[in-house]
Amino acid sequence: MDAVFRAACLLLWASSSSQASCSRVQIRVRIPPHDQPARVARFVAHQCDWASMATISTHKPAVGQPFSNAFSVSDGPDGSGSGVPYMYLTRMEISVQDLEVNPQASLSMSLAQTDYCRQQGFDPQSPLCAHIILSGSVVQVNGTEAEFAKKALFSRHPEMIDWPSDHNWFFAKFNITQVWVLDYFGGVKTVTPDEYFQAAPHRKLG
Numbered sequence: 601m602d603a604v605f606r607a608a609c610l611l612l613w614a615s616s617s618s619q620a621s622c623s624r625v626q627i628r629v630r631i632p633p634h635d636q637p638a639r640v641a642r643f644v645a646h647q648c649d650w651a652s653m654a655t656i657s658t659h660k661p662a663v664g665q666p667f668s669n670a671f672s673v674s675d676g677p678d679g680s681g682s683g684v685p686y687m688y689l690t691r692m693e694i695s696v697q698d699l700e701v702n703p704q705a706s707l708s709m710s711l712a713q714t715d716y717c718r719q720q721g722f723d724p725q726s727p728l729c730a731h732i733i734l735s736g737s738v739v740q741v742n743g744t745e746a747e748f749a750k751k752a753l754f755s756r757h758p759e760m761i762d763w764p765s766d767h768n769w770f771f772a773k774f775n776i777t778q779v780w781v782l783d784y785f786g787g788v789k790t791v792t793p794d795e796y797f798q799a800a801p802h803r804k805l806g
């Protein structure tokens with residue numbers, strides 16, 4: 601059975617009651633150990649529903665400067681993350697216009713957007729509140745990969761189904777060239793795309 605977990609489960613696995621169960625399924629998930637940064641990165645990438653994406657701006661008065669903006673992402677339906685952050689984009693969007701000129705970008709995702717850091721009392725800037733930065737570029741996806749992107753995104757962002765069709769939405773992925781992990785003291789750790797995609801994001805505990 602696929603591990604299925606939701607935000608409600610996150611609340612529980614950090615609590616003292618190790619027997620706590622989620623409302624829908626009885627599976628607990630846990631952040632991987634900090635000495636396994638590739639697994640931590642996969643875990644964070646799967647838990648996060650949105651990312652801040654920095655592009656190189658093409659818009660005055662910030663031309664040539666970093667421009668960071670929030671995007672809904674999904675690397676797969678709950679419990680089956682691929683590691684690839686997928687996005688649903690339109691060329692009408694300001695950051696997407698930057699990407700048309702220069703597809704290079706950086707995505708940042710943090711467990712601060714889950715209940716984990718609050719529950720543990722970790723400030724978002726603390727490395728213990730695990731966060732990752734991805735370097736790479738944004739590329740459109742087609743065919744079977746677009747079908748997967750649709751399933752990944754629409755299952756976790758149901759209102760996307762109703763976004764205005766005249767905006768010509770398309771599916772895209774973040775093409776990762778380097779992963780940076782901040783999940784413990786001692787500075788940033790780097791993970792290659794190969795290490796990242798080979799890592800198992802989570803362990804099933806129950």
Ligand SMILES: *[C@@H]1O[C@H](CO)[C@@H](O)[C@H](O)[C@H]1NC(C)=O
Nearest residue numbers: 739740741742743745746770
């Ligand atoms: C997907 O299709 C678009 C539009 O036809 C094309 O520009 C793009 O290169 C394709 N991407 C891939 C990865 O095949």
Ligand SMILES: *[C@@H]1O[C@H](CO)[C@@H](O)[C@H](O)[C@H]1NC(C)=O
Nearest residue numbers: 736737738739740775776777
């Ligand atoms: C992803 O990025 C790598 C490294 O820049 C590049 O060689 C590759 O062509 C890119 N893949 C796609 C689908 O654009």
